[in-house]
Amino acid sequence: MKTKLLFLVLFLCASLSFAQTKISGKVTYKNKGVGAVNVTLKDTYDGATTDANGDFSFETSEKGNHILTFTHPKYIEVEKQIVIEKKEITVDADLKEQISEIDAVVVSAGSIEASDRKRAATLLSPIDIYTTAGANGQISSALTYLPGVQKVGESEGLFIRGGTGTESKIFMDGSLINNYFSNSVPGIAGRDRFNTSLFKGNIFSSGGYSALYGQALSGALMLESVDLPDESSYDFGVSPIFLNAGFQKLGENKNYSFGATIGYSNLKMMQEVFKFNTNFTEAPQGLNGDLNFRFKTKSGGFFKYYGIYDSNKMGVKTPSLEPENDWALVSLNGKNTYHNLSFKQKFGRYLLNVGTSYSFNRSDLDFSTEKNDLQTGNTKLLTDGNYINFKAVLERKINKISALRGGFELNSTSEKMNFNDFVEKHYKDLISSAFVETDLGFSNHLSAKIGLRAEHSSYLGKSNIAPRFALAYRLAKDWTTSFAYGLFYQNPESKYINGPANLDFQKSQHYIFQIQRTTEGRSLRFEAFYKKYDDLLKVKNLQYIDGQNQYVQTADNNNGYGYAKGLELFWRDKKTFDNIDYWISYSFLDSKRDFMNYPVSLKPNFASEHTISAVAKRFVPKWKTGFNISYTYAKGRPYYDIATHDVNGEQKYFVRNEGSLKDYNALNFSLNYLPNLGKKDTKAFTVLVLSVTNILGSKNVYGYNFSMDGSRNSAVVPPVNTFVFVGAFISFGVDKTQDAINNNL
Structure with missing residues (x-):
């Protein structure tokens, strides 16, 4: 029997082997x-x-x-x-390559992002901004530690790659924010009006930005507001210069939320403690409040509303540069309100985004002079502005990494200005825009973005067409290269339009080349750019304002031109050292312009040739404490005293005095401590903050004011050389401690 079984097994194995x-x-x-x-x-x-x-x-x-x-x-x-x-x-x-949303190369020259916002790399998160020493919790200030953004302390705005602060625009959920910065007086920069925690991320473009955005010659900052909160909470903030409180209420079904905040700030106490460079006759103070409402529909749509109101005041007294007066004074009374409503909804493969915003801004400036404690002159400048923006974008996904989108935008401006009854105007303009753009993913190694934007200005009575193009290619596993080109148009600044003038759009062309290496926790980026300016605004002076080196200026023509070219380097590393995040940026800028009242092509007084910034953050989990340090160096900017003389009855400009400012240096430090408050099971989150700006007390100079005859001058300096901030921020109902630790707060 055993012999038969063995024979059967061998036979079956041989049969199977034979059949293979x-x-x-x-x-x-x-x-x-x-x-x-x-x-x-x-x-x-x-x-x-x-x-x-x-x-x-x-x-x-x-x-x-x-x-x-x-x-x-x-x-x-x-x-x-x-x-x-x-x-x-x-x-x-x-085989053929599988097109993957994760593996596909992203167009990033000039920080152009992919069509799918989920893949768009957030350049600086809110945690990054709050923990950057010297940024003071402001988005615009944190961006100055990135390549391409100039450090300009005497005026608000993002000065990008040789462009003025007004040549960059800021958007919230796709809608334009007019008057993003608070009202201020000449020589003192306005602050961000918006709370950084309102936004869950930002995409910053230093050039070559998407066709969905316009009216900016230099760059764009796209802010995306937060969605529904995770939990209901109550927030408080207290410091020697401000008090604020707010709440967020989340609905039981977690499909809606609403909230509000209110705050008051006053610099008077700090003015008593520190030696200020600026003589404030009325310390800067402000009152602000905001409301928000968010609602998710049953069909997956999402509504967001945000509204803010703020008012601010200040007064400044400086020695007069004119011998007939002792003092020059300026006071400000400003008011602003902004409202933003947005809606997005998916319809199969289509995504609809609709947004509208309204803002009102009033700037009431009073210039006066004194001699022997008696008022010798008074000049008033009152500006009221109403701004409405509407935008609709429809996007269709073609495949995982390709999409087509198009839409239109309306931007209405109505401004009234009265300058001492000498100049009175009512400026109105409606800019109508249409745009189309496509993301093309040819493979995981090659992608492109092609766009076209057309605009018409009712005030200028003219139209333009602006093509945009960008290409990205993966050189190796972690290395990519990108190229971007685009035309960009912008109306002349309305504040200079004080009378009839035959004007046209200002224009710039961008050429950007980038090489980038990205690995887990590390990023290296090299970028070269060239910008060509045409049809820049030229102005003529109407009246001099004593003590401010300020003139009421009016638009004359569009004969200005210029260029900006440069190299930039950015390195960020979160991996090499435990619990340490640091980045280093360097910018080289070569720029010249003939615009405004420049008599010839000159290096702009807001452009520094070399800028270096370094930021380092060290979090100690055992102590729940973050130590943050930053340093900025900028080569001294040029300054000019531009005067006029009559040539055959015509006003001609010439440079009467010029030179270079001392190099800018600032070392900043901040500390963030997360203590445990209340009982162990109590949901609460607390941050104690200590921040010292310009800890070494460097005496930086932003420029010079000159007397009417050019024989006397005074330096434009920061309000205070070294500033110390101490504050506490407390949230009840939500515990973000672990999230903060995980994000290296």
Whole structure:
């Protein structure tokens, strides 16, 4: 019996061995072997995996018609029909790349982002901004530690790559924010009106930005507001210079939320403690409040509303540069309100984004002079502005990394200005825009963005067409390169339009080339750019304002021109050192312009040739404390005293005095401590902040004011050389401590 069983087993094994058919072949991609490809007979357990050269081989006892499949995560699955008989089979396969949302290269020259916002890299998160020493929690200040943004302390705005502060625009949920910065007086920069915690992220473009945005010659900052909060909470903030409180209420079904905040600030106490450079006759103070409402519809749509109101006051007294007066004084009374409503909804493969905003801004400036404690002159400048923006964008996904979008935008401006009854105007303009843009993903290694924007200005009575183009290619696993080109138009600044003038759009062309290496926790970026300016605004003076080196100026023509070119380097590293995040940026800028009242082509007084910034953050989990330090160096900017003289009855400009400012230096430090307050199971989050700006007390100079005859001058300096801030921020109802630790607060 044993002999018969053994014979039967041997017979079956021999039969099976005899019935096996060998299947082999090679799998390639662009004529190169591909390893780790799974090769299987469909609906069987037979198959193999390719080796490093792409070769495979296996045997099967199956017979007849079958399907041989080739699968790999990075390539499209291939199926081959085969007939298995007694003969050995050789099957080769040529793979095609699998287009992947994660693996696809992103167009990033000038920080142009991909069409899918989920993949768009947030340049600076709110935590980054709050923990950057010297930024004082302001988005615009934090951006000055990135390449391309100039450090200009005497005026608000983002001065990008040789552009003025008004040549960059800021958007919230797609809608333009008019008057993003608070009202101020000449020589003192206005602050951000908006709380950084309102936004969950930002995308900053230092050039070559998307066709969805316009009316900016230099760059754009796109802010995206937060959605529904995770939990209801109450927030408080207290410091020697401000008090604020707010709440967020989340609905029971977590489909809606609403909230409000109110705050008051006054610099008077700090003025008593520190030696200020600026003589404030009325310390800067402000009152602000905001409301928000967010609602998710049953069909997946999402509404957001945000409204803010703020008012601010200040008064400044400086020695007069004119011998007939002792003092020059200026006081400000400003008011502003802004409202933003947005809606987005998916309809199958379509995404609709609609947004509208309204803002009102009043700046009431009073200039006066004194002699022997008696008022000798008074000049008033009152400006009221109403601004409405509406925008609609419809996007259709083509595939995982390709999309087509288009839409239109309306931007209405109505401004009234009265200058001491000498100049009175009512400026109105409606800019109508239409745009179309497509993201094209040719492969995981090659993608492009092509856009076109058209605008019409009712005031100018003219139209423009602006093409935009960008291309990205992956050189190696972690290396990518990008190129961007675009035309950008912007209306002349309305504050200079004080009478009839035959004006046109101002224009700039951007050429940007970038090489970038990105790995986990590290990023290296090199960027070169060239900008060409045409049709820049030229102005003429109407009246001099004593003590401020200020003139009421009016638009004359569009004969200005200029260029800006440079190199930038950015390195960020979160991996090399435990609990340390640091970045280093360097910018080289070569720029010249003939615009405004410049008599010839000059290096702009807001452009520094070399700028270096370094930021380092060290978090100690055991102490729940973050130590933050930053340093900025900028080569001294040029300054000019531009005067006029009559030539055959015509006003001509000339440079009467010029020079270079001392180099700018500032070392800043801040400390963030997260103590435990209340009972262990109490949901609460507290941050104690200590911040010292310009800790070494460097005496930086922003420029010079000159007397009417040019024989006397005074330096434009920061209100205070070194500023110390101490504050506490407390939230009840939500515990963000662990999130803050994970984000290296």
